[in-house]
Amino acid sequence: MxxxxxxxxxxxxxxxxxxxxxxxxxxxxxxxxxxxxxxxxxxxxxxxxxxxxxxxxxxxxxxxxxxxxxxxxxxxxxxxxxxxxxxxxxxxxxxxxxxxxxxxxxxxxxxxxxxxxxxxxxxxNCSTIQSIIPLKALDDKYGLKRVVYTTYQAVSGSGMKGINDLKNTLNNEKPQFYPYDISKTCIPEIDVALDNDYTKEEMKMVNETRKMLHKPDLKISATCVRVPVMNSHAVSIMVELEKSFDIEDVRNVISNFPGLVLVDNIKEHKYPISLLSNGNDKVYVGRIRRDLSCDNGLLLYTVADNIRKGxxxxxxxxxxxxxxxxxxx
Ligand SMILES: NC(=O)c1ccc[n+]([C@@H]2O[C@H](COP(=O)([O-])OP(=O)(O)OC[C@H]3O[C@@H](n4cnc5c(N)ncnc54)[C@H](OP(=O)(O)O)[C@@H]3O)[C@@H](O)[C@H]2O)c1
The missing domain is CATH 3.40.50.720 (NAD(P)-binding Rossmann-like Domain)
Incomplete structure (x- = not known):
């Protein structure tokens, strides 16, 4: 005790x-x-x-x-x-x-x-937590070569100030916290701007991923976007792998890894959404498909409760x- x-x-x-x-x-x-x-x-x-x-x-x-x-x-x-x-x-x-x-x-x-x-x-950082678990699963089996993150981050990620700004702007009040009316737009700016034109949130994702995977030279970049969602962040991940892969094997790797839940059947409208992750500690992964723009490229999409697992x-x-x-x- x-x-x-x-x-x-x-x-x-x-x-x-x-x-x-x-x-x-x-x-x-x-x-x-x-x-x-x-x-x-x-x-x-x-x-x-x-x-x-x-x-x-x-x-x-x-x-x-x-x-x-x-x-x-x-x-x-x-x-x-x-x-x-x-x-x-x-x-x-x-x-x-x-x-x-x-x-x-x-x-x-x-x-x-x-x-x-x-x-x-x-x-x-919340978005890094939910992204790095599927990346670790893929790294163990196929090796990571390059990663590109795009986030869709809920207002609860800004604490009470973010939640209140979404609630108030939905009631047609003026924004008090975000630079624009978050009830009417996505905002591609999270945390302060840095000299390299990235935001601090974006560089947190880059540096924290490298540190936890013990890969200081991993090629990786990120774009972080605030969206008018109350809770649960989503991250779209493009990953280039060292080895070739079979898509069904990738799905098995994801569904057998601790902490991950595979939700992946677009034809039946099954994919990760905030409504699945709100209030629990799993990371939901879906929209798994080949990236058509490079060899051994894979696309996936994750959702998790940013206040809980994040x-x-x-x-x-x-x-x-x-x-x-x-x-x-
Ligand atoms: N929201 C997220 O998704 C998220 C995710 C990961 C990490 N974090 C991090 O977690 C921290 C808190 O975030 P939050 O979203 O919970 O914010 P929050 O709702 O605004 O809560 C802030 C907490 O900190 C306390 N506090 C502020 N100044 C203090 C001081 N000088 N001495 C003692 N306590 C003080 C506040 O106490 P009072 O009630 O007395 O003001 C309150 O309990 C931040 O560092 C944030 O970056 C947040």
Whole structure:
């Protein structure tokens, strides 16, 4: 049994941590819920017991075994090392540590062994999590040569601000968060623009995929697009493989890989859609077909719940597997 702290417990990802910890029956002795001063004193029910949210400070992590962070990169940068120093294992949902070469970046189905690298473990970007699992399945069998991602990302990926902007603009109010009315258009801009004309979100997908697959030179690029969908991201993936393949074998590889569900019969309108993934932790894969533009090219399409598998559930799955291997304390 563990003493667990949730940093950002009142947020979209933080509240989903609680839901997933309960569903997975994670062995919790004591639970501490932390947020900013704004939410201090707020009451939250977990497993029929009432908890009071506390303001995060330097003394929040005494006797904590596991700290799950989802309060943004600045909070993680300051407080994750403090939690770690107090002896806690940290699993962090922000982008703060993902590209730090001394910190693990983990999707359990892909590179669980990397957890041994560090006591601060980074949870990857939501779109990368759902993309890298089928890529790992394909890499093991055929080898990856080149990858091109195009995402269709739900507004919940921006937290409460994104959800509220879609709801409000659907009621004909002016956008407060996105630069355009998200209820009426897709927006090909997620996170800040960088000097190479990519956005930070796009480069997260590139760099995180390379890091987790241990392929620093993988040829890969991404376009990330916000779409007027409340929850669950979709990613279209073009992948050029080293070896030739049979399409039915590819379908078998995907359907036999942990965490993936094959939904792939276009003639019967069966393919991954948000309505399948909302509220569960599977990655749905379909629209599998040959890319007609190159040799050994393959196209596929994935959908997953970005708040669950793309954030909270992936982090809890890391913690649960570490518990099973006796690696938390
Ligand atoms: N949404 C996604 O799909 C997704 C996916 C992967 C990763 N993430 C990452 O997870 C983090 C949280 O995202 P979210 O969508 O859950 O955002 P959110 O709904 O806006 O929640 C933010 C949480 O952080 C807390 N917080 C903010 N500033 C704080 C501070 N100075 N000290 C302590 N707590 C503070 C907030 O507490 P108050 O209630 O007190 O303000 C709230 O609990 C971000 O780093 C985000 O990039 C999100």
């Amino acid at each position: 563990y003493n667990v702290a949730i940093v950002g417990a009142t947020g979209l990802v933080g509240s989903t941590f609680l839901k997933v910890l309960e569903e997975y029956q994670f062995p919790i002795k004591n639970l501490k819920l932390l947020a900013s001063s704004k939410s201090a004193g707020k009451k939250i029910i977990f497993k029929n017991k009432e908890y009071i949210v506390e303001e995060l400070n330097e003394n929040s992590f005494t006797n904590i075994d596991l700290a799950l962070f989802s309060a943004g990169a600045d909070v993680s940068k300051k407080f994750a090392p403090i939690a770690c120093k107090e002896g806690a294992l940290v699993i962090d949902n922000s982008s703060c540590w993902r590209q730090d070469p001394t910190k693990a970046l983990v999707v359990p189905e892909v590179n669980f062994d990397d957890v041994k690298m560090s006591r601060i473990i980074a949870n990857p 954030a909270a559930a992936n982090a809890v799955q890391i913690a649960f597997k570490m518990h099973e291997y006796g690696l938390i304390k």
